[in-house]
Amino acid sequence: MIMCKFSIIFDNSILFDKNIVTVLVESYIKFNFKLIIWSKAQDGRRVHVIERDLSEPDRIVGELLQPGGYLKLIELGLEGRRIMNFEIDAQQVFGYALFKDGKRTRLSYPLENFHSDVSGRSFHNGRFIQRMREKAASLPKYAFSPF
Template sequence: MVEGVIASLMWLLFLYNTLLTRFFKNTNASMVLQGEYCLNKTRNGKVDRRNATEVIVVGAGVAGSALAYTLGKEGRRVRVIKRDLNQPDKIVGELLQPEGYLKLLELGLQGMQEPILIDAQRVFSYVLYKNGKNTRLFYTLKHFQSDVAGRSFHNGCFIQRMRHKAVSLPNVSIEQGTVTSLIEENGTIKGVQYKTKGGRESKAYALLTIVCDNSFSNLRRSLCDPKVDVLFYFVSLVLENYELPYANHGHVILAYPSAILFYPISSTEIRCLGCYIPGQKVPSLSNGEMALYLKTVVAPQMLFISIFTLIMMENQLKEKITY
């Protein structure tokens, strides 16, 4: 799960370098501005060519925001529509690998993860634990500049920084709205129908529409198999003001039924992630089932953690747990 950011960035780079570059190279500028479907009109009905949208991006996560910024730098007029523009609270994509950091540089998105901006922490290697023993695995970074390393942070802070970077370009806009369907004419997607933040039904048109929504998007039925099977859950919590045995390292406990991860997400917070819970039902917090599961299944396998840490986990469980 912690590979989510790098996977999104690498997929974005592939998408941009192949499909999008080829698309725009084969489309001359006059075509972009001619179709009625990709033009906005003024109140008197005249076409406003200055504000014509070339690309609609549905979603403003890692992929959507980075794509909007990259296309905007190329001079494309991009309109991003996102259901909720509040800072997300997710446990996916909190540890950016060095390769992901290099992709940020390649896309011109450097600075998104720097400590001064989002309290990001450098990660230089991992420590693996099993049966009371441990070993360290280092990134191969000797051929790179000193700033190239992993970065761990609050995913939501990282996403917000990327959104701000995208809208810093005058030809990129981000609007809060819920896309309900794609507008299709003669087998061609012409845009999207959506509800504005105020609940008004609206339509947006562009030459190209790209969906960067998540796996639970209501657009899945139009694009692929809409069925999503939930086979298991990961539970996480945050430990505050605690130091791991190795600073600036990810800690991986090879446990059962899944690995358990510890890594810093700020200068004062440690994420505990990976309490794998199979099935469709999550143990209840209110009646103590979750605390019992962590004590009896998870805690006994974390030999390197002190009793003090286990007490902290129990005390912070109700406030900090995330699914």
């Protein structure tokens, strides 16, 4: 998988070959690409990420992670509760409020069948990216380098 700026080239034969080295060149990677990279490295693929800058992004970017995304973090072994609650100052989100022409309504996530900790999360993107880099660096076949 190669990414330059926002152009991504996927070759399924490469993504499923455990012997291939995956190289990612980025100017900025969004949240879901970090999860893709993490899952490939966790599956035993050798992953080499080449980044423009390894420092925390110095800009305000918010993320809203839906409840399904939160469950995916836990499934990927990213200790979702700990990361979200303590390391990136995430706030729980239980639904949406809609306002129009003086009227309002509330739409709640259907969370009745889940553990009480499951909800959406709103958080600062840069902090999350830094935590993902730290977690990824702990994997044996994962490497970072600036370009």
